[in-house]
Amino acid sequence: MDVILLQDVKALGKKGQVVKASDGYARNFLFPKKLGVEATPKNLNDLKLQKAAEAKHEAEVLAAAKELATKIDGHSVRVPIKIGENGRVFGSVSVKEVGEAIKEQLGLDIDKKKITLPVAIKNEGVVHAAVKLHPQVTAELEVRVEGVK
Secondary structure: OEEEEOOOEOOOEOOOOEEEOOHHHHHHHHOOOOOEEEOOHHHHHHHHHHHHHHHHHHHHHHHHHHHHHHHHOOOEEEEEEEEOHHHOEOOOEOHHHHHHHHHHHHOOOOOHHHEEOOOOEOOOEEEEEEEEEEOOEEEEEEEEEEEEO
C-alpha cells in the first residue's frame, strides 16, 4: 500500500514522502497514530498543493532576508565599552551588546543568536561581524568599539 507520511517515521521515511508500507503496518500503526494517510489521488493532490505553498512561503522568507541583508550590509554600529587606566578594557563586548546597538542605531531587531563575532572583542577598534539571516543569506556589519571612561 502506498502511504503519504505526515511525520518522520524511523526506518520508513521523512514527512511528505510517498512510501510503500504493508497493509497491516499502515492500518494498524501508521493510520491510527496519524503518522500517515493512504496515497489516494485526492491526498496526492493535497500533498502537491501543500508543497507548492511551502515553496512559495520559503521564497518569501528568502526575499525578506535578502532585503534585510541590504539594510545591514556596509553599515557600522558603535559599541561603547568601559575602559580603565592605560586603555585596559573591563570585560568584553558580547553579541547581546552588538544586537542592542543594531536595534538602537539602525532600528532593526536582530536576534543575538544570528550574530557571530570572529573573535572575542576585548579592546578598542573595528571588527567585522557576520549576521546570518537565513541559511543562504549572510550580511556583514562593522562593529566599532570605542572606549568610555
